[in-house]
Amino acid sequence: xxxxxxxxxxxxxxxxxxxxxxxxxxxxxxxxxxxxxxxxxxxxxxxxxxxxxxxxxxxxxxxxxxxxxxxxxxxxxxxxxxxxxxxxxxxxxxxxxxxxxxxxxxxxxxxxxxxxxxxxxxxxxxxxxxxxxxxxxxxxxxxxxxxxxxxxxxxxxxxxxxxxxxxxxxxxxxxxxxxxxxxxxxxxxxxxxxxxxxxxxxxxxxxxxxxxxxxxxxxxxxxxxxxxxxxxxxxxxxxxxxxxxxxxxxxxxxxxxxxxxxxxxxxxxxxxxxxxxxxxxxxxxxxxxxxxxxxxxxxxxxxxxxxxxxxxxxxxxxxxxxxxxxxxxxxxxxxxxxxxxxxxxxx
Numbered sequence: 573x574x575x576x577x578x579x580x581x582x583x584x585x586x587x588x589x590x591x592x593x594x595x596x597x598x599x600x601x602x603x604x605x606x607x608x609x610x611x612x613x614x615x616x617x618x619x620x621x622x623x624x625x626x627x628x629x630x631x632x633x634x635x636x637x638x639x640x641x642x643x644x645x646x647x648x649x650x651x652x653x654x655x656x657x658x659x660x661x662x663x664x665x666x667x668x669x670x671x672x673x674x675x676x677x678x679x680x681x682x683x684x685x686x687x688x689x690x691x692x693x694x695x696x697x698x699x700x701x702x703x704x705x706x707x708x709x710x711x712x713x714x715x716x717x718x719x720x721x722x723x724x725x726x727x728x729x730x731x732x733x734x735x736x737x738x739x740x741x742x743x744x745x746x747x748x749x750x751x752x753x754x755x756x757x758x759x760x761x762x763x764x765x766x767x768x769x770x771x772x773x774x775x776x777x778x779x780x781x782x783x784x785x786x787x788x789x790x791x792x793x794x795x796x797x798x799x800x801x802x803x804x805x806x807x808x809x810x811x812x813x814x815x816x817x818x819x820x821x822x823x824x825x826x827x828x829x830x831x832x833x834x835x836x837x838x839x840x841x842x843x844x845x846x847x848x849x850x851x852x853x854x855x856x857x858x859x860x861x862x863x864x865x866x867x868x869x870x871x872x873x874x875x876x877x878x879x880x881x882x883x884x885x886x887x888x889x890x891x892x893x894x895x896x897x898x899x900x901x902x903x904x905x906x907x908x909x910x911x912x913x914x915x916x917x918x919x
Contacts, residue, residue: 574781574782574783574805575782575783576783576805577743577783577785577805577806578806580722580742580743580782580783581610581637581699581700581722581743582637582699583605583608583609583610583636583637584608584609585607585608585609585909585912585913585916586609586785586805586806586807586916587604587608587609587610587796587806587807587809587909587912587913587916588609588610588612588639588745588785588806588807588808588809589601589604589609589610589611589612589808589809589810589813590612590751590752590753590787590808590809590810590811590813590814591612591613591614591639591641591702591704592614592753592810592814592819592820592821592892593614593615593616593617593641593643593753593754594614594616594617594820594890595614595814595819595820595821595825595892596612596613596614596819596820597818597819597820598613598626598629598630598632598633599633599818600813600816600818600819600820600905601613601630601633601634601638602630602633602634602636602638603818603905603906603909604813604905604909605634605636605637605638606633606634606636607905607906607909607910608636608909608913609909610637610638610639610699610700611630611634611636611638611639612638612639612640612641612700612702613626613630613638613639613640613641614641615640615641615642615689615693616641616643617683617684618684618689619684619688619689620684620688620689620691620692621692623640623689623692623693623696624692624695624696627640627692627696627698637698637699637700638698638699638700639698639699639700639701639702639724640693640696640698640700640701640702641701641702641703641704642686642689642690642693642701642702642703642704643703643704643705644686644703644704644705644706644707644708644758645686645705645706646705646706646758648867648868649682649683649867649868649869650682650866650867650868650869650870651681651682652678652679652680652681652682652870655866655867655870657678657866657870657874659864659866660864660865660866660870660871660874661675661676661866661874662864663859663862663864664859664874664875664878666858667854667855667858667859667875667878667888668877668878668881670878670882670888671878671879671881671882671885671888672881673877673878673880673881676874676877678870678873679873682869682870682872682873683869690712690715693721694715694719697719697720697721698721699721699722700721700722700723700724700743701716701721701722701723701724702723702724702725702726702745703723703724703725703726704725704726704754704756705726705756705758706725706758707725707735707736707738707739707741707758708723708725708739708740708741710739710740713739713740713741714740717740722742722743723740723741723742723743724741724742724743724744724745724785725739725741725743725744725745726744726745726747726756726787727744727745727746727747727776728746728747728748728749728755728756728757728762728765728766728767728772729757729759729760729765729767729772730772730775730776730779731759731760732757732758732759732765733746733776733779733780733784734779734780735759736780737780737781737782741782742782742783743782743783743784743785744776744780744782744783744784744785745784745785745787745808746769746772746773746776746777746784746785746786746787746804747769747772747787747788747808748767748768748769748770748771748772748773748786748787748788748789749766749767749768749769749788749849750768750769750788750789750849750894750895750896751769751787751788751789751810751849751894752810752811752814752837752849752850752892752893752894752897753810753848753849753850753892753894754844754846754847754848755839755846755847755848755849762846762847763847766839768788768789769786769787769788769789769790769799770789770798770802772788773786773799773802773803773804774802774803777802777803777804778803783805783806784803784804784805784806785804785805785806785807785808786799786802786804786806786807786808787807787808787809787810788894788895789894789895789896790807790808790809790812790896790912791809791811791812791894791896791897791899791900792812792899792911792912792915793911793912793913793914793915794915795807795896795899795915796912796913796914796915796916797915797916797917800915800916800917807912809908809912810892810894811829811892811893811894811896811897811900812896812899812900812902812908812912813905813908814826814829814892814893814900815829815830815897815900815901815902815903815908816902816903816904816905816907816908817903817904818904818905819905822884822886822889823884824884824885824886824889825884825886825889825891826903827886828851828853828886828891828893829851829891829893829897829900830900830901832851832893832897832898832900833897833898834895834898836851836893836897836898837849837850837851837852837893837894837895837897838850838851838852838856840852840856840860841865841871842855842856842859842860842865842871842875843855843856843859843871843872843875843890844868844869844871844872844875844890845865845866845867845868845869845870845871845872846868846872848890848892849892849893849894849895850890850891850892850893851891851893851897852891853886853887853888853889853891854887854888855875855878855879855887855888855889859875875890
């Protein structure tokens with residue numbers, strides 16, 4: 573018997589905030605949790621100290637359940653000492669110049685160790701550990717369950733969903749190709765795993781016995797109703813919340829979402845070295861025309877230098893957005909949550 577998402581996660585509404593790596597805010601996480609959903613915070617690039625500070629900030633705002641999200645290593649990540657970043661760095665020189673940033677030297681490391689992040693998460697004991705880009709090691713799942721933490725994994729194919737359930741996942745997010753941000757495929761190339769939400773969700777529901785959360789293309793009550801009609805136990809929503817003033821997106825990013833249409837997004841490796849969906853801008857066009865992209869996470873770090881220096885300039889930012897961005901019309905998280913809740917089936 574498949575348990576309800578609300579019972580498994582201890583929440584009132586089966587609505588999950590998409591975790592934004594780099595664009596999460598304690599205010600938005602808390603707002604969704606306080607409204608009865610599951611707030612999420614993406615911890616990409618956060619070391620242990622920053623994780624502890626983030627959790628403290630969230631808990632100042634809410635005592636309700638929330639999720640912390642980690643990127644699992646795929647094994648293809650490069651290190652500063654193992655990559656020739658010079659070609660990409662040279663290709664990015666015009667963007668550094670426009671942003672007023674010096675051409676950077678590489679750091680000692682691109683990302684903190686996963687073990688350091690996990691230690692801080694175990695100390696924090698969130699209600700949920702959500703992961704992307706893989707199946708957590710059995711020891712990680714066991715530690716989470718021992719501490720009363722639910723594990724939620726993300727799948728872009730049926731095979732990935734089965735792998736997550738076999739690995740002890742309590743909840744599976746079925747992420748359709750419409751979704752914003754990085755394509756988090758881990759069993760195959762993301763270009764070969766672009767299954768749409770409408771096709772993916774019912775097949776995942778048929779393949780696993782744990783609750784399935786539909787992600788990608790859900791921005792209002794109609795998307796919620798459709799997800800439940802497909803057999804989902806809940807929805808995960810990103811772009812509609814990213815558009816709100818509670819998110820950490822810049823004004824320019826929010827304006828880009830507000831002005832987006834159905835064909836406004838593209839899939840690109842330009843900004844991070846991994847395939848992701850967003851709104852193209854000057855930075856994306858320059859990088860793609862140059863034809864030089866460093867492997868992940870080197871490219872993400874290199875573009876991060878001019879993104880940080882640009883102060884929110886939308887032409888020099890990662891404008892992550894999904895294909896339903898044209899439906900993201902509200903600027904308050906509470907209004908978004910109420911609109912989504914209106915599409916839930918009657919109990």
